Amino acid sequence: MNGHQRVQDDEGSAARLLALSDGVFAIAMTLLALDITLPDGLDPAGFRQALGDVMPNVWAYGLSFVVIAAFWRGHHQIFRYAREVDGTVIRIGLLCLGLIALMPFPTTLLAEYGDLPQSVAVYSGAVAAVGAAQLALTVVMWKRPWLGSTPLPDPVARNDVADLASTVLVFAVAVPLAFVSPTGAKLWWAVLIPVKSMTGRRGKRLRAAAQQLGAQ
Amino acid sequence: MNGHQRVQDDEGSAARLLALSDGVFAIAMTLLALDITLPDGLDPAGFRQALGDVMPNVWAYGLSFVVIAAFWRGHHQIFRYAREVDGTVIRIGLLCLGLIALMPFPTTLLAEYGDLPQSVAVYSGAVAAVGAAQLALTVVMWKRPWLGSTPLPDPVARNDVADLASTVLVFAVAVPLAFVSPTGAKLWWAVLIPVKSMTGRRGKRLRAAAQQLGAQ
Amino acid sequence: MNGHQRVQDDEGSAARLLALSDGVFAIAMTLLALDITLPDGLDPAGFRQALGDVMPNVWAYGLSFVVIAAFWRGHHQIFRYAREVDGTVIRIGLLCLGLIALMPFPTTLLAEYGDLPQSVAVYSGAVAAVGAAQLALTVVMWKRPWLGSTPLPDPVARNDVADLASTVLVFAVAVPLAFVSPTGAKLWWAVLIPVKSMTGRRGKRLRAAAQQLGAQ
Amino acid sequence: MNGHQRVQDDEGSAARLLALSDGVFAIAMTLLALDITLPDGLDPAGFRQALGDVMPNVWAYGLSFVVIAAFWRGHHQIFRYAREVDGTVIRIGLLCLGLIALMPFPTTLLAEYGDLPQSVAVYSGAVAAVGAAQLALTVVMWKRPWLGSTPLPDPVARNDVADLASTVLVFAVAVPLAFVSPTGAKLWWAVLIPVKSMTGRRGKRLRAAAQQLGAQ
Numbered sequence: 001m002n003g004h005q006r007v008q009d010d011e012g013s014a015a016r017l018l019a020l021s022d023g024v025f026a027i028a029m030t031l032l033a034l035d036i037t038l039p040d041g042l043d044p045a046g047f048r049q050a051l052g053d054v055m056p057n058v059w060a061y062g063l064s065f066v067v068i069a070a071f072w073r074g075h076h077q078i079f080r081y082a083r084e085v086d087g088t089v090i091r092i093g094l095l096c097l098g099l100i101a102l103m104p105f106p107t108t109l110l111a112e113y114g115d116l117p118q119s120v121a122v123y124s125g126a127v128a129a130v131g132a133a134q135l136a137l138t139v140v141m142w143k144r145p146w147l148g149s150t151p152l153p154d155p156v157a158r159n160d161v162a163d164l165a166s167t168v169l170v171f172a173v174a175v176p177l178a179f180v181s182p183t184g185a186k187l188w189w190a191v192l193i194p195v196k197s198m199t200g201r202r203g204k205r206l207r208a209a210a211q212q213l214g215a216q
Numbered sequence: 217m218n219g220h221q222r223v224q225d226d227e228g229s230a231a232r233l234l235a236l237s238d239g240v241f242a243i244a245m246t247l248l249a250l251d252i253t254l255p256d257g258l259d260p261a262g263f264r265q266a267l268g269d270v271m272p273n274v275w276a277y278g279l280s281f282v283v284i285a286a287f288w289r290g291h292h293q294i295f296r297y298a299r300e301v302d303g304t305v306i307r308i309g310l311l312c313l314g315l316i317a318l319m320p321f322p323t324t325l326l327a328e329y330g331d332l333p334q335s336v337a338v339y340s341g342a343v344a345a346v347g348a349a350q351l352a353l354t355v356v357m358w359k360r361p362w363l364g365s366t367p368l369p370d371p372v373a374r375n376d377v378a379d380l381a382s383t384v385l386v387f388a389v390a391v392p393l394a395f396v397s398p399t400g401a402k403l404w405w406a407v408l409i410p411v412k413s414m415t416g417r418r419g420k421r422l423r424a425a426a427q428q429l430g431a432q
Numbered sequence: 433m434n435g436h437q438r439v440q441d442d443e444g445s446a447a448r449l450l451a452l453s454d455g456v457f458a459i460a461m462t463l464l465a466l467d468i469t470l471p472d473g474l475d476p477a478g479f480r481q482a483l484g485d486v487m488p489n490v491w492a493y494g495l496s497f498v499v500i501a502a503f504w505r506g507h508h509q510i511f512r513y514a515r516e517v518d519g520t521v522i523r524i525g526l527l528c529l530g531l532i533a534l535m536p537f538p539t540t541l542l543a544e545y546g547d548l549p550q551s552v553a554v555y556s557g558a559v560a561a562v563g564a565a566q567l568a569l570t571v572v573m574w575k576r577p578w579l580g581s582t583p584l585p586d587p588v589a590r591n592d593v594a595d596l597a598s599t600v601l602v603f604a605v606a607v608p609l610a611f612v613s614p615t616g617a618k619l620w621w622a623v624l625i626p627v628k629s630m631t632g633r634r635g636k637r638l639r640a641a642a643q644q645l646g647a648q
Numbered sequence: 649m650n651g652h653q654r655v656q657d658d659e660g661s662a663a664r665l666l667a668l669s670d671g672v673f674a675i676a677m678t679l680l681a682l683d684i685t686l687p688d689g690l691d692p693a694g695f696r697q698a699l700g701d702v703m704p705n706v707w708a709y710g711l712s713f714v715v716i717a718a719f720w721r722g723h724h725q726i727f728r729y730a731r732e733v734d735g736t737v738i739r740i741g742l743l744c745l746g747l748i749a750l751m752p753f754p755t756t757l758l759a760e761y762g763d764l765p766q767s768v769a770v771y772s773g774a775v776a777a778v779g780a781a782q783l784a785l786t787v788v789m790w791k792r793p794w795l796g797s798t799p800l801p802d803p804v805a806r807n808d809v810a811d812l813a814s815t816v817l818v819f820a821v822a823v824p825l826a827f828v829s830p831t832g833a834k835l836w837w838a839v840l841i842p843v844k845s846m847t848g849r850r851g852k853r854l855r856a857a858a859q860q861l862g863a864q
Contacts, residue, residue: 011289012296016238020288022448023242023671026455030463030533031246037537040544047545051554065533069526072452073443076522080444087420090292094285101246101281105253112256113263122267204519227721227855228728232670236720239455239674247678303852306724310717317678317713321685328688329695338699454664458671462679462749469753472760479761483770497749501742504668505659508738512660636735 014082014147017093024097025072031104032064035111060111064103067127070196071100074134077160078141081148088140089147096133102126120182124174124189131167138164153210156203163199167192230298230363233309240313241288247320248277248284251327276327280319283343286412287316290350293376294357297364304356305363312349318342336398340390340405347383354380369426372419379415383408446514446579449525456529457504463536464496467543492543496535499559502628503532506566509592510573513580520572521579528565534558552614556606556621563599570596585642588635595631599624662730662795665741672745673720679752680709680716683759708759712751718844719748719778725808726782726789729796736788737795744781750774768830772822772837779815786812801858804851811847815840 036057038050075096085093106126109119138160145151170192178185252273254266291312301309322342325335354376361367386408394401468489470482507528517525538558541551570592577583602624610617684705686698723744733741754774757767786808793799800808818840826833 012292016234016292016295018448019235019238019451020242022451023239023455024246026452026529027243027246027459029529030456030459031250033533033537034463036534037540038544042545044548047548048550051550061534062530065530069530073522073526076444076448079448090289094289097242097245098278098281098285101249102252102277105249108253112254113258116260116263118264118267228724232666232724232727235667235670236674239671240678243675243678247682306721310721313674313677314710314713314717317681318684318709321681324685328686329690332692332695334696334699450664451667454667455671458668458745459675461745462672462675465749465753466679468750469756470760474761476764479764480766483766493750494746497746501746505738505742508660508664511664 011086011090012084014079014085017085017090018079018082021075021093021097024101025068025075028100028103029065029068032061032068032107035104035108036061056114057108057111060107060114063110064107067130068100068103071096071130071134074138074160074164078134078138081150081152082141083149084147086144086147089137089144092133092137092140096130096137099126099130099133103130114186115182117179117182117185120178120185121175124171124178124185128168128171128175131164131171135161135164135168153206153213156206156210159199159203159206163196163203166195166199170195227302227306228300230295230301233301233306234295234298237291237309237313240317241284241291244316244319245281245284248280248323251320251324252277272330273324273327276323276330279326280323283346284316284319287312287346287350290354290376290380294350294354297366297368298357299365300363302360302363305353305360308349308353308356312346312353315342315346315349319346330402331398333395333398333401336394336401337391340387340394340401344384344387344391347380347387351377351380351384369422369429372422372426375415375419375422379412379419382411382415386411443518443522444516446511446517449517449522450511450514453507453525453529456533457500457507460532460535461497461500464493464500464539467536467540468493488546489540489543492539492546495542496539499562500532500535503528503562503566506570506592506596510566510570513582513584514573515581516579518576518579521569521576524565524569524572528562528569531558531562531565535562546618547614549611549614549617552610552617553607556603556610556617560600560603560607563596563603567593567596567600585638585645588638588642591631591635591638595628595635598627598631602627659734659738660732662727662733665733665738666727666730669723669741669745672749673716673723676748676751677713677716680712680755683752683756684709704762705756705759708755708762711758712755715775715778716748716751719744719782722782722786722808722812726786729798729800730789731797732795734792734795737785737792740781740785740788744778744785747774747778747781751778762834763830765827765830765833768826768833769823772819772826772833776816776819776823779812779819783809783812783816801854801861804854804858807847807851807854811844811851814843814847818843 036054038047038054042050103126106119106123110123113119138157141147142152142154142157142161170189174185174188177188252270254263254270258266319342322335322339326339329335354373357363358368358370358373358377386405390401390404393404468486470479470486474482535558538551538555542555545551570589573579574584574586574589574593602621606617606620609620684702686695686702690698751774754767754771758771761767786805789795790800790802790805790809818837822833822836825836
């Protein structure tokens with residue numbers, strides 16, 4: 001059964017999809033910072049003022065860098081044992097990249113218009129969309145163990161799914177919440193800090209357990 | 217005969233051409249989104265208006281991302297078994313990249329001036345040109361089996377050629393059509409959806425058959 | 433003990449972190465040059481004037497290129513023998529990249545407002561921050577020899593730490609110094625030229641000695 | 649003697665320098681096209697006018713793409729058999745990249761102010777500088793055969809040196825020539841077309857001969 005599916009839908013090695021992905025992640029990360037800029041030809045007083053005004057852009061950069069870096073780290077885990085990819089993996093992988101490449105826009109919105117509900121809603125929606133695409137990618141890779149050298153252990157995969165599902169849930173709820181209170185929605189994002197810390201520690205423990213089993 | 221040609225025109229391993237290509241594809245994909253931007257310092261009403269005005273840019277981004285991603289997927293297939301490249305492959309491969317790197321410009325035209333015939337004509341011409349370059353690359357790789365570890369099976373290569381030829385044909389016809397009716401030309405593009413779906417399914421079936429033959 | 437830690441915190445191969453890093457370094461290096469630009473539609477006299485005005489941007493580009501290139505070279509050395517990465521290495525590695533991606537902004541400040549104390553302070557602080565992150569990365573990799581194929585010899589690692597610590601120290605001191613005299617702070621940077629030349633030559637000697645030991 | 653030098657100055661594998669280089673080449677190639685842009689909100693007549701005005705940018709993009717692509721192809725040949733790099737190779741390699749990353753600026757000058765002597769002189773000087781750096785890289789790699797798996801055959805290396813020296817010479821002569829006649833200097837560039845065609849064909853013949861010798 002596995003062999004059948006492998007033959008039917010194989011599209012070759014994973015290496016180039018990962019090269020393309022690392023490229024898009026790297027560029028999206030770096031372009032985020034392009035928004036941190038000052039007009040030319042200011043006098044010293046105007047310069048000090050402009051330097052203060054650019055601080056929200058620096059914060060938004062920091063936040064989006066952390067978000068994209070976290071998705072990259074998840075991507076790195078998903079494809080850890082991958083050797084080959086099929087059409088479905090390529091399609092969902094490219095969808096992920098298309099959404100990651102969009103991230104500089106909501107980041108600018110958040111930096112420039114962070115007190116308006118639409119900005120917070122667009123940002124939350126964008127992160128939820130990336131999370132949903134990456135969740136789909138995780139499930140697809142988990143259910144296709146023949147694409148990798150080692151199957152992803154079920155408890156590890158289930159923890160990864162829970163981790164991404166919590167991201168999607170929190171940011172999806174933030175979309176309508178932003179229209180009630182933009183600040184409330186931003187505070188609500190912080191719910192993810194303890195959740196992520198917990199799934200992160202659980203993931204580390206489960207991976208260690210799986211490796212010890214594999215090493216036996 | 218093959219050995220002779222191999223010696224005469226060999227320019228070394230394919231790895232760096234693929235690294236460069238993945239870089240250009242990744243950057244072109246990500247730069248497409250740079251056009252989705254809002255002016256600073258709008259009041260809430262102006263912001264909502266500007267957020268609406270940016271939607272055509274989001275659509276144009278989505279369309280061009282799908283186009284470039286499809287070309288990347290084709291590129292991935294062309295070089296699937298490639299180990300080495302010769303001067304002709306490098307030259308046509310670089311031409312492909314030069315055209316891919318141009319894509320952000322027609323995408324902006326389509327987003328900002330999508331109702332003008334020239335924009336639709338330039339966009340159609342650009343996609344047709346990328347398609348033609350990739351078609352040449354497919355034929356060149358197919359006719360140089362000594363560059364790869366495994367020859368591309370003839371039925372698979374013929375299906376890939378038909379797929380790219382249909383892209384070139386549809387977008388080339390759209391160039392004059394745009395001057396008759398820009399909207400008509402954009403609707404005409406949709407002809408590719410059933411065509412691509414058919415060649416895609418055929419390609420999958422042919423690859424599976426070729427692999428089963430290879431596995432025997 | 434080592435084996436225990438290896439199992440507990442392993443996050444897979446170093447290859448993708450290095451691919452992402454090379455991408456961010458390459459993009460940051462190239463985006464630095466985006467700031468070297470001229471307005472359109474100048475008359476010949478205005479053009480000559482503008483061409484002269486762009487020279488500080490060229491100098492700032494050159495300086496930041498050298499800074500980023502030096503950090504890249506250090507990064508190349510840190511990960512020379514690395515095969516695997518763990519969560520801590522990934523986190524600090526990503527922090528490095530986030531700071532490298534910021535470099536185009538202080539570079540523009542220095543080019544446009546290089547005579548104002550804040551610009552020199554921000555630039556110095558940015559370089560000190562990258563240096564501190566890379567210093568942490570060096571120490572972390574040095575203390576985790578199980579992540580590499582060959583342990584980094586202690587004298588080599590200690591020299592690398594001294595080299596990065598001198599960068600951090602000089603640029604950190606330049607932050608307050610910039611408020612006393614921006615020009616003084618920039619001259620103070622030059623202290624690093626003899627220091628780097630010395631640690632560079634020492635590093636080369638120590639690496640050679642370590643290799644000769646390894647080859648015996 | 650060779651072994652001594654190898655030990656003394658070895659800085660590890662060439663793979664990451666090549667990854668960084670491919671990244672910078674890919675980004676420089678793609679950023680060239682960023683200059684091809686139209687203002688927003690034009691009426692149809694203004695749009696047609698602007699579309700015509702953008703043509704010099706398209707030509708300049710095409711020219712610079714060909715120039716950078718040719719340097720990339722040369723870079724690919726230089727490092728064809730490289731396995732390791734030393735400090736000198738890294739330093740000159742990074743200098744090359746720093747000059748390649750600058751190319752979008754002279755390209756814009758040529759597109760916007762192509763009839764002014766300074767633009768043609770800056771463009772010519774920039775290409776001559778990249779050529780000189782790549783010439784140095786070629787000589788350095790040729791004289792360090794212990795860095796590669798196979799030594800570059802002397803006739804091939806000498807032809808590569810002649811090819812790059814002709815580039816440097818033609819573009820260096822174009823710098824003063826631009827102040828006599830900008831158009832004359834641009835026509836003078838065309839001298840390289842027959843020269844490159846000759847060195848290209850000679851290089852192909854010499855490589856084939858070297859491979860046949862190697863294969864015996």
